[in-house]
Amino acid sequence: MSERPLQGKVVVDLTTALAGPYATLLLGGLGARVIKVENPDTGGDASRNNSPYLTADGLGVRRQDADDMSVSMLVRGRNKESVTLNLKDPQGREVLADLVRAADVVVENYSAGVTARLGIDHEWARELNPRVVYTSISGFGAQGGPGSGKAMDTIIQALSGVMMTAGAPGEPPVRFGLPVGDLVAPLYAVIGTLAAVVQADRTGRGQHVDVSMLGALTSLVACEPFDALEEIGLPTRTGPTVPRLAPFGIFAARDGWLALCAPTNSFAHGALRAIERPDLVGDPRFAERDGRVANAAALHDLIADWARDRDVATVCAAFTAHGAPAAEVRDPRAAVRDPLVAQRGEVVPLADPRFGTVAELRATGVPIRMSDSDTTLDRPAPRLGQHTEAVLGELLGYGEDRIEDLLKAGVL
Structure with a gap:
């Protein structure tokens, strides 16, 4: 070429x-x-x-x-x-x-x-x-x-x-x-x-x-609906998680950090199965997206507690095996050597x-x-x-x- x-x-x-x-x-x-x-x-x-x-x-x-x-x-x-x-x-x-x-x-x-x-x-x-x-x-x-x-x-x-x-x-x-x-x-x-x-x-x-x-x-910046979020009372700054897309954010593992992005029903249900809580898939708080947004703090706490004592690789493998997108958080030196x-x-x-x-x-x-x-x-x-x-x-x-x-x- x-x-x-x-x-x-x-x-x-x-x-x-x-x-x-x-x-x-x-x-x-x-x-x-x-x-x-x-x-x-x-x-x-x-x-x-x-x-x-x-x-x-x-x-x-x-x-x-x-x-x-x-x-x-x-x-x-x-x-x-x-x-x-x-x-x-x-x-x-x-x-x-x-x-x-x-x-x-x-x-x-x-x-x-x-x-x-x-x-x-x-x-x-x-x-x-x-x-x-x-x-x-x-x-x-x-x-x-x-x-x-x-x-x-x-x-x-x-x-x-x-x-x-x-x-x-x-x-x-x-x-x-x-x-x-x-x-x-x-x-x-x-x-x-x-x-x-x-x-x-x-x-x-x-x-x-x-x-x-x-x-x-x-x-x-205008591609994201920040002014609309303010209008309905949702915070525009949410730290390491994004409640309106829950479960979604950055979580600590034993040896590092990982990102989890599971806003859809199938992704979210996979994440619940990955953290060994299949009983919550049908729970009214987490079964549908609006419920997960309303109960984002509780859902993110469940994930954080489960991930905290496990290796990043183990956590990511579990989420991936159940169809929930997840990846380790890499530093720039590692990322550019992919x-x-x-x-x-x-x-x-x-x-x-x-x-x-x-x-x-x-x-x-x-x-x-x-x-x-x-x-x-x-x-x-x-x-x-x-x-x-x-x-x-x-x-x-x-x-x-x-x-x-x-x-x-x-x-x-």
Whole structure:
């Protein structure tokens, strides 16, 4: 499967940190040629300076050598070509203009208003290339938002309401350990970008795809009926269990934790048989779903008492044998080493340009499998500016003298 879905498409990547680079990572994994434009004066993408670093002696908190690369960049920079370009220099913007003319997609995640100040916004790009799809990922949308318009993942989590969906009533807000705001927005950005590319191929006209981190995450919060729950007096924060789906939640075993999700009659009855209480299957408190919701605390206590003195494996096996969905709660290190996700390429070993595959490190793959197309991240992250001369020479047709002049002028 050498053919890739986006083969032949060129993406100019003006992103930094996580939200934007994750979007372009996926586009690269789907086969697009991603040309990452980085500022030579600031050390490039901000994630190049994220600890930890991979060094000749293994992982370390600090760089030992100038070529040591951040693990963040090793993950997010795969399948990309790095070009250094000073966009504050008029000559730098001229080079970027040539890249945009050759591109199918431009992706940026500057704060609102920055591209206009730099003179590289969607209107500018459309004048250069009417077919180009210009995708913006920002905290609050292209028009800006609260305060300065600056957005970090925790700020977005706080504003979206998601922090008040986990934990129990009266407890402090819960910040998700996974940066969900930074990761949800790029998913929507990729969906919007691909839809716009399909339309551009059909009509010859590109457009502006505008995705906000706040809107993306809040839209997911709105998928659950939290306001309806409040209206009928059910708590929106329920700790490790979900009473309205009882039996449903996280339970402690002797050697760890497990998740049980048994909201339907067949699942719930199986769970009761698993805890050796078949006599309760016909009990009016537990026979039907509404009864289980009304008596959720008693039902969850029965399960907790039964599981507490048994091994996780024993508990999960009992529930599974009786048709009630259950699984151990794994830590991230164990989860990313699951043979199934490895076999499917959803998590892959991480490779370094100098040291090759690093056995102890795992990174995201492209969790999209296709029957007739390859969707892989098979090229390591580039050094800062590694492809500058090749891209300018091969893609834009610049001669050696022009490239040398731009280097001397500090544009590249």
